[in-house]
Amino acid sequence: MIVKKEWIAMLLAGGQGSRLHALTRDIAKPAVPFGGKYRIIDFPLSNCVNSGIDTVGVLTQYQPLQLNEYLGNGQPWDLDRIHGGVYVLPPYQKSSNSDWYTGTANAIYQNINFINRYDPEYVVILSGDHIYKMDYSKMLEFHKEKQADCTIAVMEVPWEEASRFGIMACDEEQKIYEFAEKPKEPKSNLASMGIYIFSWSKLRKYLEEDEANPDSENDFGKNVIPAMLQNGERMYAYAFQGYWKDVGTIDSLWEANMDLLNPNVPLDLYDDSWKIYARNPVMPPQYVADGAITQNAMISEGCFVEGEVDFSVLFAGVVVEKGAVVHDSIVMPGSVIKAGAVVEYSIVAENAVIGENAVVGCRPENVEDKASWGVTVIAKGIHVGKNVKVPAKAMIEQDIPEVDGNDE
Amino acid sequence: MMSKTLGIVFSNMHDSMLGQLTENRTMASVPFGGRYRLIDFVLSNLINSGIKDVGIITKSNFQSLMDHVGNGKEWDLSRKKGGLTILPPYGSQEAVLYRGRLEALGNIYNYIRSSKAEIVVMTDCDNITSIDYSDVLRYHKEKDADITVVYKHKPITDSIHRDVITISMDENKRVNGAFINPEQEEGNVLLNMTVISKRLLERIISEASSTNFYSFTRGVLQQGNQRLKIYGYAYDNYVADIKSLQSYYDCTMELLNPDVRRQLFPPERPVYTKVRDEVPVRYGINASAKNSMIADGCVIEGTVENSIIFRGVKIGKGAVVKNSILMQGTYVGEKSVLDCVVTDKDVMIRDSKTLIGCKEYPFFVKKGTAV
Numbered sequence: 073m074i075v076k077k078e079w080i081a082m083l084l085a086g087g088q089g090s091r092l093h094a095l096t097r098d099i100a101k102p103a104v105p106f107g108g109k110y111r112i113i114d115f116p117l118s119n120c121v122n123s124g125i126d127t128v129g130v131l132t133q134y135q136p137l138q139l140n141e142y143l144g145n146g147q148p149w150d151l152d153r154i155h156g157g158v159y160v161l162p163p164y165q166k167s168s169n170s171d172w173y174t175g176t177a178n179a180i181y182q183n184i185n186f187i188n189r190y191d192p193e194y195v196v197i198l199s200g201d202h203i204y205k206m207d208y209s210k211m212l213e214f215h216k217e218k219q220a221d222c223t224i225a226v227m228e229v230p231w232e233e234a235s236r237f238g239i240m241a242c243d244e245e246q247k248i249y250e251f252a253e254k255p256k257e258p259k260s261n262l263a264s265m266g267i268y269i270f271s272w273s274k275l276r277k278y279l280e281e282d283e284a285n286p287d288s289e290n291d292f293g294k295n296v297i298p299a300m301l302q303n304g305e306r307m308y309a310y311a312f313q314g315y316w317k318d319v320g321t322i323d324s325l326w327e328a329n330m331d332l333l334n335p336n337v338p339l340d341l342y343d344d345s346w347k348i349y350a351r352n353p354v355m356p357p358q359y360v361a362d363g364a365i366t367q368n369a370m371i372s373e374g375c376f377v378e379g380e381v382d383f384s385v386l387f388a389g390v391v392v393e394k395g396a397v398v399h400d401s402i403v404m405p406g407s408v409i410k411a412g413a414v415v416e417y418s419i420v421a422e423n424a425v426i427g428e429n430a431v432v433g434c435r436p437e438n439v440e441d442k443a444s445w446g447v448t449v450i451a452k453g454i455h456v457g458k459n460v461k462v463p464a465k466a467m468i469e470q471d472i473p474e475v476d477g478n479d480e
Numbered sequence: 481m482m483s484k485t486l487g488i489v490f491s492n493m494h495d496s497m498l499g500q501l502t503e504n505r506t507m508a509s510v511p512f513g514g515r516y517r518l519i520d521f522v523l524s525n526l527i528n529s530g531i532k533d534v535g536i537i538t539k540s541n542f543q544s545l546m547d548h549v550g551n552g553k554e555w556d557l558s559r560k561k562g563g564l565t566i567l568p569p570y571g572s573q574e575a576v577l578y579r580g581r582l583e584a585l586g587n588i589y590n591y592i593r594s595s596k597a598e599i600v601v602m603t604d605c606d607n608i609t610s611i612d613y614s615d616v617l618r619y620h621k622e623k624d625a626d627i628t629v630v631y632k633h634k635p636i637t638d639s640i641h642r643d644v645i646t647i648s649m650d651e652n653k654r655v656n657g658a659f660i661n662p663e664q665e666e667g668n669v670l671l672n673m674t675v676i677s678k679r680l681l682e683r684i685i686s687e688a689s690s691t692n693f694y695s696f697t698r699g700v701l702q703q704g705n706q707r708l709k710i711y712g713y714a715y716d717n718y719v720a721d722i723k724s725l726q727s728y729y730d731c732t733m734e735l736l737n738p739d740v741r742r743q744l745f746p747p748e749r750p751v752y753t754k755v756r757d758e759v760p761v762r763y764g765i766n767a768s769a770k771n772s773m774i775a776d777g778c779v780i781e782g783t784v785e786n787s788i789i790f791r792g793v794k795i796g797k798g799a800v801v802k803n804s805i806l807m808q809g810t811y812v813g814e815k816s817v818l819d820c821v822v823t824d825k826d827v828m829i830r831d832s833k834t835l836i837g838c839k840e841y842p843f844f845v846k847k848g849t850a851v
Contacts, residue, residue: 107760109760147553333762342759342777342779347757350757352755352757354750354752355750356514356741356744356751357515357773357774357776357788357789358761358775359741360770360784362771363770365768367763368764369763370759371763371774372761373515373760373775381763385760
């Protein structure tokens with residue numbers, strides 16, 4: 073039986089996310105922890121549910137195990153539905169033309185049958201590596217009002233950064249007349265946010281044509297959007313105002329976490345009408361001991377803090393022992409910062425251990441060669457031994473044995 | 481393999497003892513430990529011990545309880561077979577508003593009879609601990625007992641000296657006497673957790689209704705201990721015995737002791753509760769927390785010491801909260817001072833107020849009050 077849906081969403085969970093290096097060794101990018109208790113994918117998924125979308129396909133082909141386990145039956149997001157819900161859609165073998173997803177458009181193309189099951193009027197295409205809150209139903213209203221074939225969410229970016237984005241040029245009606253992927257000389261500063269609404273019948277036609285074209289890279293930004301524009305389809309830009317951040321790099325992931333600590337950043341996680349849902353850890357409340365310092369910080373359930381935490385985000389079950397210092401850092405679930413250790417400007421992934429008196433990362437002002445400074449990353453499950461010094465920008469993917477302490 | 485076991489939870493026993501805390505809720509739904517209700521510990525113990533059929537007997541005031549447990553999915557008790565069943569007071573035609581445990585069980589006689597279980601574990605919600613019932617069930621089998629009651633040898637202080645039942649036993653731990661509120665300084669205090677075979681329970685319920693007995697203590701523990709093989713199971717782990725507002729305060733403060741937390745929250749036996757999708761705790765600039773347990777969704781901009789702070793509490797700049805228990809949704813305005821205060825849910829303390837109780841008599845602020 074087909075229960076017709078007005079709209080469904082397809083979430084491109086992406087490939088390896090190689091720019092996140094050590095953090096995505098064995099998990100897909102959307103499953104990377106974010107903001108003390110969330111994972112990146114909680115943001116687009118919660119946006120879907122809060123916007124009234126009850127059917128979401130998640131397209132992934134890289135390390136789906138954790139993502140699958142995390143999404144489960146979709147219950148934490150209220151996506152355990154009789155008709156619809158959340159589905160992880162990996163590539164699969166067919167009687168002919170089986171392949172990995174060769175591009176964003178190809179990933180959707182390979183799941184045309186999934187979409188057809190719901191016979192939707194509209195399909196929302198989303199990315200799995202953006203942090204933002206957005207009401208897609210307002211964008212759909214705009215799409216209908218303009219009788220558009222495709223609506224692309226855009227936001228103004230600083231002119232000097234415009235050449236890093238897909239840039240739209242629009243008329244005063246918001247109709248797009250030109251689209252340039254990462255232009256050298258941008259004609260506008262309206263950047264695509266990687267959020268599209270298509271009228272499904274139109275998109276299906278273009279996906280089939282794109283697939284038949286051997287020269288295409290099967291990518292939305294590079295192929296499908298330009299082809300539609302060239303054929304004079306009705307394409308509109310929907311202007312978004314608010315917080316939006318691509319967290320596809322170590323620096324931007326670190327910054328986006330720090331943004332949560334900044335009261336001036338317009339990303340309100342406390343708004344009851346637009347909650348961000350997540351799978352919740354089953355742990356007792358955090359305990360902050362006598363002598364601990366916790367300021368400008370976000371700290372989750374199950375944490376045990378005896379040391380000092382400032383400008384930092386601690387995920388569930390993190391331990392900061394006596395005399396340990398965590399500054400300007402992100403510590404993911406289950407990691408332990410041992411007594412006297414110092415962690416600054418770092419991302420410590422899940423279940424890592426920073427040994428006694430070890431020093432991980434450093435402040436930018438303490439580095440002579442500013443160009444060599446960057447956020448330090450300790451990968452999942454890594455043990456950094458006693459007294460070890462890990463420099464700025466290092467990416468530690470192997471255990472480091474302890475060294476003798478010096479008495480200076 | 482453990483015999484199939486049914487859990488029965490008495491949600492209303494001892495309600496009258498907590499005063500205002502149970503004015504609009506059952507004992508079972510009294511908030512505890514920052515993010516829990518008392519029943520969370522009870523249900524988690526049952527499921528962590530492999531007991532997946534649970535009936536909750538209710539009497540009155542159970543709306544907040546039903547709201548909290550829902551269909552039981554947060555405890556993994558939303559099942560096709562068995563799972564969670566809420567048993568309201570007038571659930572069958574013969575049901576009466578019960579006066580005692582046996583009458584309460586009489587009301588749910590059909591529920592018990594239709595269960596496929598061989599063994600029944602019955603528990604109240606006043607003793608909060610992390611107990612593994614499989615140990616008790618093993619003991620019950622080894623002793624070839626008709627009934628096993630769990631007790632703890634401990635002092636009987638004023639704050640728990642209400643509804644206390646102690647037992648005496650012979651050298652084989654067989655129960656030979658039971659005493660209600662005895663004048664003793666210490667004793668073998670029952671934790672109100674009982675193991676019994678389903679068949680025997682059915683028989684006792686039938687007999688009780690024909691002889692008009694309604695108290696399990698009088699009818700079974702006192703008068704039946706010659707006839708029935710009743711054994712005591714000694715338990716020494718940490719137990720929070722919540723029998724009065726004072727013992728509620730004292731037990732809550734004990735959570736600040738790391739050894740108590742270790743015993744109450746062993747990682748391999750998680751305590752489940754209703755998920756509220758709260759944000760992690762946010763500490764502002766100049767915030768300070770010492771020796772405190774703080775749950776998700778709080779925003780701390782002032783100072784917190786020696787306190788238990790429930791989910792979604794806001795503590796304003798310059799405010800000082802000490803030795804206090806602030807329940808869900810409490811708002812403390814800027815520069816207010818709270819010492820030895822217990823606020824129920826959704827209390828609002830405006831800016832620059834001072835509320836001070838003492839450890840022996842904490843200042844209680846009723847649900848929804850604005851000060």
